[in-house]
Amino acid sequence: MSKRPRTLETFFAQPSKRARAVPDDAASNMERNTTASAVSNHPSYPFAVPHLPPELQELLNFAPSAEGQIINDRPDLDLLYYQPYVPKEASRDLSEFLRRELFFYRVGYKIKRGSIETDIDTPRFTTVFGIDETARFDADGRPVDATTGKATSNTYKCKPRPMPQCLDALRQLTENSTGCTFNFALVNYYASGNDSISYHSDDERFLGTEPAIASFTLGAKRDFLMKHKPTPANDASETKPMKLPLASGDMVLMRGLTQSRWLHSIPKRKGGEADKGRINITFRRAMVKGGTENYYHYNVGNGEVYKWDDSKREMVQWRNPLSN
């Protein structure tokens, strides 16, 4: 048994027994790193996630590479749009790195309207990291109460996961340039033009009033549609959708009344770049435990783990090499 004192840094860096339970491609990746132990791991991760390679970390230190453009010329809309935020050279490497190294899920759930239950299949790959404001992770990666430091694992139904270093680095940059604070990273992967997210707003009460959400695009360009929620006073011009053609490296900060008054979506598309695959990362701040439960329920669920297969060029179901 190691007697080394554990800090968050050593927790993330030490490949534990579980960290070795990685598929060959990730394992060889760890070896390829100059610092072989540079991985993020946690008992709730299916496998360890390598840290950003130093060259990529270096490139990211320069973000944002453009000034954000304020878009507030429509009722209740308040966006800060960086075209791009992540420098061009970094965005390709970063999207390939995240697609290759993260684990994803294809979540199914049931909704009930009246007495009718419907099965919903989320039409994209998802994953999530983070914990709400009432808690934090201790040096061993256990969720503890934010003020008392006492273990809270038994107060969550889900198993909250700390952000791996490769996402935390981007979170820190985003906090520095926006002045906002984020405790969650939700990641979507749209494998093709058939993957999508329908019109919705991220206006849950657990995000507080006027939440700021930073949304990154890495990989294929996809249209982001926004339209005002219908109100009795709406005229046609207010309900007509606006379109942001989000390209790799772009970031949109949605803030103010945007979530409470507007809807957004990534519609299905045929042709174009969509089939090259697009990663979306949203950084958010959840205030209460219900937010943590909600995010893990809808973005991890209890389904199969998917991992990118570089030879097949697609996500495939991941099997733990240590289990039969």
Ligand SMILES: O=C(O)CCC(=O)C(=O)O
């Ligand atoms: O992929 C995107 O750009 C949007 C994702 C989104 O709206 C969400 O995850 O709530």
Ligand SMILES: [Fe+2]
């Ligand atoms: Fe959203």
